[in-house]
Amino acid sequence: MSRYFRAKIRENLPLNRNHKLLTLETSSPENEPLPGQFYMLGVNRGGYDPLLKRAFSLFRKTSDGFQILYRIKGKGTSLLGGMKEGDMIDMIGPLGRSYPVPETGRTPLVIAGGVGMASVFSLIESIPERSYVFYGAKSKDELFMLDELGALSKGLYISTDDGSLGKKGNIAGVLEDFWGRKHETEDQYLIYACGPKPLLGLIARTASSHSIQAFVSLEEQMACGIGACLGCAVRVKSPVSVLQGSEQDFIYRKVCKDGPVFDAAEILW
Amino acid sequence: MNLEVEIGGLKLRNPVMTASGTFGYGEEYSGFVDLNQLGAIVVKGISLKPMQGNPPPRISETPCGMLNAIGLQNVGLELFLKEKLPFLRKFDTRVIVNILGNSLKEYQKISEALDDAGVDAIELNVSCPNVQQGGIMFGTDRKMLGQLITGVKNIVKNTVLITKLSPTVSDIKEFAKTAEDSGSDAISLINTIPGMSIDINTRRPRLKNITGGLSGPAIRPVAVRMVYEAYNAVKIPVIGMGGIMNADDAIEFFIAGASAIAVGTANFVNPEATTGILSGLIKYMERENIERISSLTGSLDIG
Numbered sequence: 001m002s003r004y005f006r007a008k009i010r011e012n013l014p015l016n017r018n019h020k021l022l023t024l025e026t027s028s029p030e031n032e033p034l035p036g037q038f039y040m041l042g043v044n045r046g047g048y049d050p051l052l053k054r055a056f057s058l059f060r061k062t063s064d065g066f067q068i069l070y071r072i073k074g075k076g077t078s079l080l081g082g083m084k085e086g087d088m089i090d091m092i093g094p095l096g097r098s099y100p101v102p103e104t105g106r107t108p109l110v111i112a113g114g115v116g117m118a119s120v121f122s123l124i125e126s127i128p129e130r131s132y133v134f135y136g137a138k139s140k141d142e143l144f145m146l147d148e149l150g151a152l153s154k155g156l157y158i159s160t161d162d163g164s165l166g167k168k169g170n171i172a173g174v175l176e177d178f179w180g181r182k183h184e185t186e187d188q189y190l191i192y193a194c195g196p197k198p199l200l201g202l203i204a205r206t207a208s209s210h211s212i213q214a215f216v217s218l219e220e221q222m223a224c225g226i227g228a229c230l231g232c233a234v235r236v237k238s239p240v241s242v243l244q245g246s247e248q249d250f251i252y253r254k255v256c257k258d259g260p261v262f263d264a265a266e267i268l269w
Numbered sequence: 270m271n272l273e274v275e276i277g278g279l280k281l282r283n284p285v286m287t288a289s290g291t292f293g294y295g296e297e298y299s300g301f302v303d304l305n306q307l308g309a310i311v312v313k314g315i316s317l318k319p320m321q322g323n324p325p326p327r328i329s330e331t332p333c334g335m336l337n338a339i340g341l342q343n344v345g346l347e348l349f350l351k352e353k354l355p356f357l358r359k360f361d362t363r364v365i366v367n368i369l370g371n372s373l374k375e376y377q378k379i380s381e382a383l384d385d386a387g388v389d390a391i392e393l394n395v396s397c398p399n400v401q402q403g404g405i406m407f408g409t410d411r412k413m414l415g416q417l418i419t420g421v422k423n424i425v426k427n428t429v430l431i432t433k434l435s436p437t438v439s440d441i442k443e444f445a446k447t448a449e450d451s452g453s454d455a456i457s458l459i460n461t462i463p464g465m466s467i468d469i470n471t472r473r474p475r476l477k478n479i480t481g482g483l484s485g486p487a488i489r490p491v492a493v494r495m496v497y498e499a500y501n502a503v504k505i506p507v508i509g510m511g512g513i514m515n516a517d518d519a520i521e522f523f524i525a526g527a528s529a530i531a532v533g534t535a536n537f538v539n540p541e542a543t544t545g546i547l548s549g550l551i552k553y554m555e556r557e558n559i560e561r562i563s564s565l566t567g568s569l570d571i572g
């Protein structure tokens with residue numbers, strides 16, 4: 001059976017002025033989605049503008065479907081925001097590579113910048129009370145699920161750009177503080193991160209300086225979502241240069257198919 | 270009901286094909302559509318050596334369309350023959366290989382290998398610059414286009430030759446005639462139309478490559494017009510494409526003169542677009558009492 005299907009909107013709940021939580025009901029979920037995977041959603045109700053589907057991460061599985069946490073950004077997400085309970089959405093998914101499951105004994109540090117939380121939440125949920133969660137956003141009202149995150153994690157660290165909650169500034173700064181207080185040897189940690197690309201680049205550098213493996217979820221403009229159009233290219237070190245440590249050579253990988261989750265050490269930031 | 274069409278001697282079970290570059294190497298869509306149901310699969314353009322393609326962002330959505338500057342990223346001839354073609358051969362459909370090169374020699378080398386490998390047809394993508402001739406496009410210079418087609422035609426023994434015409438010419442009829450006169454068995458059109466889009470807040474182009482090719486419903490009227498003009502200029506079959514989203518769009522192309530159609534950008538929007546269009550065609554034929562799809566070709570009524 002096909003991963004192209006229609007789902008019914010059970011709820012399209014506003015979380016604040018520009019974020020919503022979409023609950024979808026799928027009569028026959030074709031594939032069980034894994035943390036880090038995503039769906040391409042048709043946001044259009046007839047007509048061809050906007051034309052392409054929009055990519056959204058699996059936020060959380062439900063008993064008969066799943067949820068998507070999204071930020072209203074432009075035309076497509078505005079249309080999605082206007083959809084109502086009972087409306088049908090056509091979509092493709094689940095797509096892409098998921099976050100690798102952390103081995104027992106390792107302590108995941110899960111880092112989310114803004115709506116990047118949408119991608120890592122189900123990972124945190126899948127490993128209750130094992131991870132430290134670092135969650136940064138513009139301000140307090142753009143931080144979601146804090147109670148759940150508190151309960152699901154071993155520790156929850158918050159930052160906001162405006163200082164309205166947690167530490168003022170970037171979440172990477174909070175991570176820096178963490179190294180001073182950590183209880184385990186560094187090789188026991190494992191980083192998972194999703195957020196704006198500059199933040200991910202910063203985290204990749206931190207991870208490599210502490211010799212910690214990091215998995216990041218990337219975003220790129222997508223048309224097909226299934227590896228056919230070659231639109232979603234990201235530069236990764238070519239296998240040879242990974243071996244030699246040279247960054248001269250690179251190859252393009254597809255964010256939709258080879259990712260969206262990549263080993264941060266592979267990416268040419 | 271008869272859905273069969275013939276493209277320069279090559280029989281297709283039905284006239285629904287895929288447009289090069291929008292269907293990967295077939296594999297990518299095999300979980301969505303039964304590839305056996307397609308008239309033909311046209312794969313992503315193949316060059317002699319693998320190509321990296323352009324830096325991202327490579328695509329940008331535009332009103333009713335999209336711009337792409339993939340930069341002809343492809344696995345190259347060798348890997349295609351070794352890894353991609355065997356998969357396609359498992360299906361009972363025609364395999365058409367879109368090819369590109371920087372010189373006649375390159376086109377010839379690829380064509381020869383594909384001919385030996387027994388692919389059903391070669392589609393010449395002539396939107397590439399000729400490096401040896403100072404970067405002039407094969408597709409926009411009639412003399413060069415003619416030489417290219419003749420040069421490839423002389424090399425291939427069994428493979429049907431399709432020339433994919435560039436839409437960036439002032440008179441498509443002339444280029445269609447050149448293709449016919451030079452020995453092309455069929456022509457296909459249109460390729461994407463060069464375009465550009467700018468983010469006014471950053472004043473940056475939305476594509477890293479600055480310009481890209483426009484595809485999707487936005488280009489359909491241009492494509493229909495060009496298919497119509499080309500059909501009236503030549504006797505060889507015309508494969509129509511450009512913004513076909515559903516069966517109605519496809520039918521418009523048949524009426525304008527297409528013998529077969531190719532589905533491109535629509536695959537991204539609906540991965541089942543090809544088979545959906547096929548069933549829509551069948552319904553239309555039933556409703557309109559059309560026995561043979563080929564009778565629809567060029568049936569425009571201009572009163």
Ligand SMILES: Cc1cc2nc3c(=O)[nH]c(=O)nc-3n(C[C@H](O)[C@H](O)[C@H](O)COP(=O)(O)OP(=O)(O)OC[C@H]3O[C@@H](n4cnc5c(N)ncnc54)[C@H](O)[C@@H]3O)c2cc1C
Nearest residue numbers: 054055056057070071073074075076077118219220221330
């Ligand atoms: C794998 C993946 C997972 C994602 N998960 C989520 C999520 O869980 N929640 C969420 O709120 N957002 C997520 N995004 C971002 C989301 O896809 C964009 O915010 C959305 O496409 C914006 O559409 P728009 O029409 O509102 O914006 P516009 O800016 O008007 O969109 C114009 C075009 O750009 C594309 N685009 C815009 N922003 C992005 C972006 N950041 N990444 C990729 N393409 C973009 C759109 O798809 C569209 O084709 C994800 C993106 C990717 C690639």
Ligand SMILES: Cc1cc2nc3c(=O)[nH]c(=O)nc-3n(C[C@H](O)[C@H](O)[C@H](O)COP(=O)(O)O)c2cc1C
Nearest residue numbers: 288289290314394459460484485511512513533534
């Ligand atoms: C992402 C993308 C990649 C393409 N790659 C090729 C290619 O490799 N060779 C080619 O001849 N045409 C290529 N095309 C052009 C299409 O085959 C087709 O001619 C064009 O997109 C118009 O059809 P459409 O509007 O249905 O997409 C590409 C188009 C797109 C959108």
Ligand code: FES
Nearest residue numbers: 225227229230256
């Ligand atoms: S979005 Fe088409 S290849 Fe990734």
